Amino acid sequence: MTARLHVDLDALEANIARVRATVSPAELMLVVKDDAYGHGLEPVVRAASGAGVVWFGAFDVRTACAVREAVGEDARIFAWIAASRGDLEAAVAARIDLGVGDADLLEEIADAARDAGSRVRVHLKIDTGLHRNGVRPEQWPGFVSRAAALHSEGVIDVVGIWSHIAEASDAEDDEARGVYEWALAEAEAVGLRRMTRHLAASAASFARPEFRYDMVRVGAFCYGIRSAGGPSADDLGLRPIGTLHADVVEVAGQYVRVDLGWLHGLPSSLRLRSSVGTPAGSRQLIDIGRSDSLVASWPGAGAGDTVAIYGPGAAGEVSATDLAELIGTIGEEIALRVSPLVERRYTRR
Structure with a gap:
């Protein structure tokens, strides 16, 4: 993965x-x-x-x-x-x-x-x-x-x-x-x-x-x-610390397949509701499978391209709470759903 x-x-x-x-x-x-x-x-x-x-x-x-x-x-x-x-x-x-x-x-x-x-x-x-x-x-x-x-x-x-x-x-x-x-x-x-x-x-x-x-x-x-339904992170003076990334593993016509699914923490109820960040900008999250998901493709898409599901770099800076609000829950739940099998990488500027 x-x-x-x-x-x-x-x-x-x-x-x-x-x-x-x-x-x-x-x-x-x-x-x-x-x-x-x-x-x-x-x-x-x-x-x-x-x-x-x-x-x-x-x-x-x-x-x-x-x-x-x-x-x-x-x-x-x-x-x-x-x-x-x-x-x-x-x-x-x-x-x-x-x-x-x-x-x-x-x-x-x-x-x-x-x-x-x-x-x-x-x-x-x-x-x-x-x-x-x-x-x-x-x-x-x-x-x-x-x-x-x-x-x-x-x-x-x-x-x-x-x-x-x-x-x-x-x-x-x-x-x-x-x-x-x-x-x-x-x-x-x-x-x-x-x-x-x-x-x-x-x-x-x-x-x-x-x-x-x-x-x-x-x-x-x-x-x-941030709290669901509350002020934005910018208004609070806060920055999301986590960005969830997944790589493209296959290009299939009008879709790309990314290496992340509900088994590893992506709520299946987000299908057709959310957008993700790609090298070509925002693209719709089409479907969420067990271990991989489909995203609307873009010109020049290729295996190994990176998609940002949420966090800085995601489409429109989509946050965990933005996703949570789409399905009637809270941002903490989205963060906690990410499987321990997903690698954590720690960065400093």
Whole structure:
């Protein structure tokens, strides 16, 4: 297979600088879940660390440990899914900050910390309405009281309060923020103070300053993936870092066949909806097969010519989110569909 994803590390660093300037004085946590949104975990976190990022959001413990191995001991790494006792033991050993949105998990973390003789940093999660593994408000007072007791015991160190918001409408997000503010007050009332507060992700971190608090968790925008239905990447001051290329493998009359299909991540629902970039400019994507696809041909087309499916160099600078909007999804999904079998190539200017 000749398809490859070119990842521009200079663009990544420029996006990081743009995000940090926008959200300052709040800290940036770079979210690197799902293999850094499909761009390749190790090269991304090394570049980000070199650009001054000190907080990484890793989703699961396995990814968090891989980040620790890549960037060393100085980074702060946050994971919010620990699926087993083995995960907890690995997290304790690697000094991972753990997000806790469940009373049973809080006790399991405390047990793992006691067994290891190590104090674990935790961030308590309130469910503000998105229902993504947070503690329900009616259970929150008891939850933070228990966390404060374990903090006093010396087995955990409560260092943060966090949540997710839907980013579906300003009104819903305002209501969620009200719940979050209440949760902060309840935690302070039981003696939990000097905590890092983090609520906003990409869109809210740019559009709603009051949601930034002490830190924002940004993934998509750092990779230059704008929100569906939102401002353009140019308007946000961001650059897509990934360009998906495939080579022409056959010229067949009015079509060329390119070496990329749905098996390797190109959504079949894009057929006849999207255009791609070719040496002769924009051409329609005609059909998407299992391992290859058809594109409208151009004069002089030949095997080995390169087609850009999305990213800088694609037809009209088509982005992952542009493709996503054609089929009613989000840009992150397009990026994450690219198969791990597609080679990642890393470039700098």
